[in-house]
Amino acid sequence: MNEQGAFRALADPTRRQILMHLSAADMTIGEVSDRFEMTRGAIKKHLTILEEGNLISVQTSGRERINHLEPLGIKSAANWLNYFNQFWDDKLGALQSAIEKETKND
Amino acid sequence: MNEQGAFRALADPTRRQILMHLSAADMTIGEVSDRFEMTRGAIKKHLTILEEGNLISVQTSGRERINHLEPLGIKSAANWLNYFNQFWDDKLGALQSAIEKETKND
DNA sequence: TTGACATGATACCTTTTGGTGATATATATC
DNA sequence: GATATATATCACCAAAAGGTATCATGTCAA
Numbered sequence: 001m002n003e004q005g006a007f008r009a010l011a012d013p014t015r016r017q018i019l020m021h022l023s024a025a026d027m028t029i030g031e032v033s034d035r036f037e038m039t040r041g042a043i044k045k046h047l048t049i050l051e052e053g054n055l056i057s058v059q060t061s062g063r064e065r066i067n068h069l070e071p072l073g074i075k076s077a078a079n080w081l082n083y084f085n086q087f088w089d090d091k092l093g094a095l096q097s098a099i100e101k102e103t104k105n106d
Numbered sequence: 107m108n109e110q111g112a113f114r115a116l117a118d119p120t121r122r123q124i125l126m127h128l129s130a131a132d133m134t135i136g137e138v139s140d141r142f143e144m145t146r147g148a149i150k151k152h153l154t155i156l157e158e159g160n161l162i163s164v165q166t167s168g169r170e171r172i173n174h175l176e177p178l179g180i181k182s183a184a185n186w187l188n189y190f191n192q193f194w195d196d197k198l199g200a201l202q203s204a205i206e207k208e209t210k211n212d
Numbered sequence: 213t214t215g216a217c218a219t220g221a222t223a224c225c226t227t228t229t230g231g232t233g234a235t236a237t238a239t240a241t242c
Numbered sequence: 243g244a245t246a247t248a249t250a251t252c253a254c255c256a257a258a259a260g261g262t263a264t265c266a267t268g269t270c271a272a
Contacts (some may be wrong), residue, residue: 007113007117010116010117010187011114011117013110019190023190069190069193077187078187078188080122081180081184081187083129084125084129084175084177085184087175088175
């Protein structure tokens with residue numbers, strides 16, 4: 001629950017692109033902003049919103065802030081969406097129930 | 107692809123609640139707005155945005171408009187999120203690859 | 213300690229968003 | 243036809259979002 005922060009963060013295309021970049025490697029704010037034609041300030045705001053949605057987490061190292069992907073928010077959004085699978089695809093729903101069972105036994 | 111409309115629509119909590127209501131039953135605009143303390147006009151706007159994101163589709167019947175859940179948009183958002191599973195949960199990723207294979211053989 | 217570098221923070225601007233209220237149109241129903 | 247019902251549309255408003263520019267702070271390196 002509390003998927004609001006995650007869905008709010010996911011609504012912006014720039015933020016989704018940031019997540020894609022962070023899936024390739026952890027990055028500092030500067031490294032992220034190098035990949036966009038936008039000021040550091042704007043990127044910093046996006047990173048803050050991603051952090052609030054628990055889609056990324058941040059580790060400070062000296063004067064750098066290293067951003068990396070965080071499962072929590074992404075999973076909460078994905079779980080919310082997966083609720084709807086049951087309404088049009090029973091087979092998929094059954095398999096995903098199996099996954100949940102499986103992952104609990106880790 | 108083109109998941110922007112879906113994610114934009116999902117960002118608002120009222121719209122996510124509407125989807126939950128529509129998962130129980132198809133509803134006219136009036137029936138949806140009866141479930142919220144908000145004007146019909148506001149609900150109509152939300153339904154338009156949900157339709158633009160392909161999260162619902164609408165069938166006209168006389169003077170009524172019947173809204174019902176639509177897999178397309180929800181699946182496109184879910185698929186986008188599922189891409190990230192591979193980065194922290196190999197077992198889950200493997201099982202979901204199996205699902206994709208399975209559902210293609212339908 | 214001085215200077216360069218990475219980030220933090222703030223004020224400001226424009227556009228979008230989420231909502232209201234009023235009015236118009238189309239369709240049932242009597 | 244007259245009237246009630248369901249929705250459509252439009253103007254309007256306040257607040258939030260997305261961006262810039264500027265200045266402050268903390269840290270590394272010589």
